[in-house]
Amino acid sequence: MKILVINGPNINMLGIREPGIYGTETFQTLLSSLQDIAVSQNIDIEQYQSNHEGDLVDKIQAAYGNVDGIVINPAAYTHTSIAILDALKAVAIPCVEVHISDVDSREDFRQISYAGLACEKTIKGQGLDGYRQAILYLKEKYGA
């Protein structure tokens, strides 16, 4: 089984950006935890991070026919990007949305998720563990 983990803008700044909201664990920590999950769950995990909306769309399109599941934290593009929503709908790959913070308890503009409309599940407010939960969900449902 192959899972693509996609992170949007500023997720590469984890550990530096607003630690009171996103915690002190770094992006590198997230990447190594994904590697650990891949080994322990015997699945192939590819990660991709970009600050650019079109690059995220390109990556989702390139996943067509190549991955069994997508875990995506579109970050700020969650709340603005119909292009990312349409790309996820186009490839129709099982997808789980992750937010590190509890977006429900934050500003009004974070209450809409376009990408979430194409995802079968959303995990929010679980910190970096949300990625592990999303991967395990996809493995349980779609893994061989």
Ligand code: DQA
């Ligand atoms: C986020 C929440 C978004 O509202 C924000 O723009 C982010 C990160 C999260 O993981 O909690 O950049 O997606």
